Amino acid sequence: MSAQLIDGKKVATELKEQIHQDVENWVAAGNRRPFLKVLQVGTDPASTTYIGAKTRSCKQVGIETDTTHLPDTVSARELKSVIQSFNDDDSIDGILVQLPLPSHLSSHDVIESIDYKKDVDGFHPMNVGRLAVNEPTFKSCTPAGIFELFKYYSIQTKGKHAVVVGASNIVGTPMGIMLSREHNIGKATTTICHKFTKDITIHTISADILVVAAGQPSLIKAEMVKEGAVVIDVGINRVADETTEKGYKLVGDCDFESIRKKASWITPVPGGVGPMTVAMLMKNTLLAAKKSIYPEE
Incomplete structure (x- = not known):
């Protein structure tokens, strides 16, 4: 098996084109x-x-x-x-x-x-709290971007076992909430791992969907990933590489080359989740201008 690439750069470009049209329609009105x-x-x-x-x-x-x-x-x-x-x-x-x-x-x-x-x-406690109870809110941009990728590539999460590695307030925690509670595309059984998790492989090897946002290069190896899993690598790490002009290269939290031989879908780094985060920030800003999430009373 060789995983299909989830092209976040492509999806973000299409999403921003739609946002641009929506902005211009808003201004034209x-x-x-x-x-x-x-x-x-x-x-x-x-x-x-x-x-x-x-x-x-x-x-x-x-x-x-x-x-x-x-x-x-x-x-x-x-x-x-x-x-x-x-x-x-x-x-x-x-x-x-x-x-x-x-x-x-x-x-x-x-x-x-x-x-x-x-x-x-989407970081304010009010917005995170509303996310937890499925109320309209500004969603944290990175998890929201990942869900856009799921929708674009018709990757189903309902009834799947999703494992999130990393429990930050910015990515891991809201990602876990959305995977378990999102109305239309969530409904997964969700496990959140963090730095205190013992024998993390026990959890990652059982994941149908594995989201890694730990900020540690090559943390996840191929032997830690289930055959056919969907792997979303949120990590962006600089590692030394004298063969490049800048003296470093960007890598994710997953050992990409080995894992892509086992996974069904995988995001590259760079060009995977990163562009989607920025695109969702644009979408949230337009929603704020329209006050469609928190309308004036």
């Missing part, structure tokens, strides 16, 4: 163009790269965007004051605070300070 405010604290190179990808996507789909830069010495009070000004600005539809933050700042507190109606990342 007399509405102002959606606006995404991005906030970066410090000058982390990886964060700058990610923001660049997001702002380029905004331009592609017709969403206006602007990035505010704050020094990495900013205090929690000062940062929350800036965020509150964004909350109060009716011209801003979505707010994105680029993570990670400097160590002296609490990501949880900062995320909670964002108006949940503008939380297009």
Whole structure:
């Protein structure tokens, strides 16, 4: 068996084309163009790269965007004051605070300070809570993007055993919730593994659908994967490679070459889940502009 590739880049391109059309229809109907405010604290190179990808996507789909830069010495009070000004600005539809933050700042507190109606990342406790009880909400972009891939490739999850490796609030936990509770395409029996899980292979080898988001290169080997499993690799890791111009290459959390010989479907890294995350951010920003999730009372 040789796994079929799940082409996230292709699906994201098609999705963004549809979002672009939806944006233009929205503007043509007399509405102002959606606006995404991005906030970066410090000058982390990886964060700058990610923001660049997001702002380029905004331009592609017709969403206006602007990035505010704050020094990495900013205090929690000062940062929350800036965020509150964004909350109060009716011209801003979505707010994105680029993570990670400097160590002296609490990501949880900062995320909670964002108006949940503008939380297009889907990280606010209100949005996560609504996700858990199947209420309309902004869904965390990476899990939402993975579900778009499931739908595009007609990969069924209902009644399957899904295993998520990684329990972060950004990917693993919302992914587990959606796999078990999503109305139309979820309904899987779901196991979430984390760094305290003993003998992780016992769980991964039984997975019909394996989602790996642990941030550890080559964590999952072929012998840990069930024949015919669907493997979704969320990890993006830099590993040294002197044969490349940059001196490194990007790899996932799975040993791609060996696992693709056993899996039925697999996402590559790069070009798998990553592009879908950005596309879903665009979709959430448009939804925020339309106020279709949290309409005005």
